[in-house]
Amino acid sequence: MFKRAFLSAAFAIAVVATPVSVAQASTESGPITAAAVTVYYDTSSAPTFRSVIRAGAANWNARVSNVKLVENSSAATLRYREGNDSRGSYASSNGHGTGTVFIDYTQARQYNSTRIAAHETGHVLGLPDHYSGPCSELMSGGGPGTSCTNASPNATEAARVNSLWANGLASTSSEWKITVYPTAVPVG
Numbered sequence: 001m002f003k004r005a006f007l008s009a010a011f012a013i014a015v016v017a018t019p020v021s022v023a024q025a026s027t028e029s030g031p032i033t034a035a036a037v038t039v040y041y042d043t044s045s046a047p048t049f050r051s052v053i054r055a056g057a058a059n060w061n062a063r064v065s066n067v068k069l070v071e072n073s074s075a076a077t078l079r080y081r082e083g084n085d086s087r088g089s090y091a092s093s094n095g096h097g098t099g100t101v102f103i104d105y106t107q108a109r110q111y112n113s114t115r116i117a118a119h120e121t122g123h124v125l126g127l128p129d130h131y132s133g134p135c136s137e138l139m140s141g142g143g144p145g146t147s148c149t150n151a152s153p154n155a156t157e158a159a160r161v162n163s164l165w166a167n168g169l170a171s172t173s174s175e176w177k178i179t180v181y182p183t184a185v186p187v188g
C-alpha cells in the first residue's frame with residue numbers, strides 16, 4: 001500500500017497460501033544458474049498509468065540483476081489495475097512475481113504516480129512497507145509526503161531484491177504467501 005507512516009503496516013494481512021505460478025522457461029534439474037528470472041506483467045487494465053508503470057519497471061530493471069520485469073500480457077503473472085478505492089493504491093502479491101497492483105486515481109493525483117507504481121511493484125518483488133524511511137527510499141511510499149517524487153529503489157532496496165531472487169523461482173517458492181497491503185483507513 002502507499003500510505004503515510006501512521007497508518008501502519010499492521011493492516012497487512014496474509015490472506016491465503018498459494019503455490020507460485022510464474023512462468024519459468026527451464027524445468028531442468030541441476031545447479032541454479034545466475035540467469036535472471038523474468039516476471040511478465042500486463043498493463044491492459046491500467047491504461048491511464050501504462051507509461052508510469054513502464055517507467056517504474058524500468059527503474060527496477062536498471063538496479064536489480066536477478067529479476068527482470070517484461071511487459072507481456074499473455075504470459076503475465078503480474079497484472080496492474082486502476083480505479084477508485086478508498087483504501088488507496090495497493091498490491092496483492094506473493095512477493096515473488098505473482099499478483100495484482102491496483103493504482104487509485106485519487107492517490108495518483110496527490111502523489112507522484114511513477115513512485116506509486118514503482119513502490120507497489122516493490123511489494124511484488126518482495127519488499128514490505130517502511131513508511132518512516134526518507135524519500136530516497138522507495139518503500140517509504142507516502143511517508144515522506146506528496147512532494148516526494150523519487151521513483152527508484154535505493155541501493156539497500158535493490159540489494160534486498162537481488163537477494164530475494166538469487167535462487168530464481170526455485171526452492172522456497174511454494175512457501176510464498178499472498179499478502180495484501182491495503183489500509184482500512186482512507187487518506188486523511
Ligand SMILES: [Zn+2]
Pocket residue numbers: 001002003119120123128129141181
Ligand atoms: Zn506499500
